[in-house]
Amino acid sequence: MADWTDIGKKSILAEADALVVLAEKLDQRFSQVVELILNCQGKVVLSGLGKSGQIARKIASTFASTGTPAIYLHPSEASHGDLGMIEKRDIVIAISRSGESPELADILSYSRRFSIPLIAITAEAASTLGRAVDIVLLLPAMAEVCPLGLAPTTSTTMTLALGDALAVACIEGKEFKAAAFREFHPGGKLGKKLLLVKDVMHVRSELPLIAANVTVRQAVIEMSRARLGCVGLLDEQEKLIGIFTDGDLRRNLSAEIVEQPISLYMSRQPATIAPDTLVAEATQIMEAKRIPSIFVVENDDVVGIIHLHDLLARGIL
Numbered sequence: 149m150a151d152w153t154d155i156g157k158k159s160i161l162a163e164a165d166a167l168v169v170l171a172e173k174l175d176q177r178f179s180q181v182v183e184l185i186l187n188c189q190g191k192v193v194l195s196g197l198g199k200s201g202q203i204a205r206k207i208a209s210t211f212a213s214t215g216t217p218a219i220y221l222h223p224s225e226a227s228h229g230d231l232g233m234i235e236k237r238d239i240v241i242a243i244s245r246s247g248e249s250p251e252l253a254d255i256l257s258y259s260r261r262f263s264i265p266l267i268a269i270t271a272e273a274a275s276t277l278g279r280a281v282d283i284v285l286l287l288p289a290m291a292e293v294c295p296l297g298l299a300p301t302t303s304t305t306m307t308l309a310l311g312d313a314l315a316v317a318c319i320e321g322k323e324f325k326a327a328a329f330r331e332f333h334p335g336g337k338l339g340k341k342l343l344l345v346k347d348v349m350h351v352r353s354e355l356p357l358i359a360a361n362v363t364v365r366q367a368v369i370e371m372s373r374a375r376l377g378c379v380g381l382l383d384e385q386e387k388l389i390g391i392f393t394d395g396d397l398r399r400n401l402s403a404e405i406v407e408q409p410i411s412l413y414m415s416r417q418p419a420t421i422a423p424d425t426l427v428a429e430a431t432q433i434m435e436a437k438r439i440p441s442i443f444v445v446e447n448d449d450v451v452g453i454i455h456l457h458d459l460l461a462r463g464i465l
Contacts, residue, residue: 159293163305166290170306174313177283181267182317184283188265190237191217195226197251199300200243200307207241207311216318223251231258241267245287245303247275256280269307285310345430346423348462349444349452350376357382357450360389364413365406367392376455380443381414388443388450390414420445423452427464430454 185192192211196204204220211218221233231254234240240259242252247270259266260280268277271287278284287310293301356374358367360381371379371394381390392414400413420443421430434442434456444452 159301162291162293163302166288166302166306167309169288169290170309173286173288177285178313178317180283181285182314182321184239184265184267185216185314185318186321188237188239190235190239191219193219193221193234193238193240194243195221195223195240195252195255196243197223197249199304200245200249203304203307203311204241204243206308207315210312210315211318214315214319215322216315221255223249223255226258227251227254231255234258234262234264236262236264239265239267241269242277242281243269243307244275244277245271245300245307247272247277249277252277269310271303343427343464344423345421345425345427345444345454346452348427348458348464349423349454350374350458351452355450355453356380358410359384360411360414362410363407364392364397364410367410368397368406371397376441376453378441378453380418380450380453381410382450386450387448388418388420388445390416391418391443418443421454422446427454427459431456431459431464 192208194204194208194211195201201220201222208218208220219233221230226233234255240255242255244252247268256266256277258264266281267283267285268281269285269287270277271289272278273284273286287303287306290302290306291297292299292303354374354376356371356376356379358370358379358381360383367379367381371377371392377395378391378393380388381392383389390411392410396413396415405413419433419437419439421433423444423446430442434440440457441453441455443450444454
């Protein structure tokens, strides 16, 4: 019986070797394409047929979700009216391993007619596609891992990696931030992680706050009311100067403590965070400091508090 695991490992390692070769062969043409995309006033139009078309769809999706407007245009649909999706300010990236897909002919002709920048991702620079374009991103001559040497496997992996590399370079070039990424990913667990602190924090009457000159008893009553496991202590200007937690209470519990000033037991200079901070960043801070909650401060005023239990309840963690 064949060792299927061994076959799988060999296939993955062979494709990994191909990616190393691809990376080593990147040259100034890659940089030229990145500059074209960064300076594009329209969108990036990707096209390809079959497996190349499926990879083109994914690359277009990656571009679009990371701040570079992009669409996938099916070659056959382009020939039946959808060429109108391509504007003069766009860039076209055509994908074909052989460079001889006849279905791409109308897209090539249209882009040449209207002087639209045309880029090819192909393994054959001397092909019809390779000769027609402005820039060729050449895939190295690596055998497909398919035992027949026919099914697109290694070539599609390299093409996908090349598309990801272009997208990553554009993310760097555009200085695309996580906050902008959030706008394109409102759904699912990823969208939840990209929520802002102000979207999930407790506010107003839910805040456990009390003056710093009260007794431990009074502070515990306020902490119990809010049921967040802590209470924030405010100075005379109502600025946050300390925090007292249920952990502090347990560590110092005695008959005498309840009537003593809370200022003797509070932790000064508590961790705070701004309301426009990503929830993912707030989570990292709480995990690093090993605290279950953190007050939200804006212009030195306490405007909210978030707790790990709330993030768990929302499915963020």
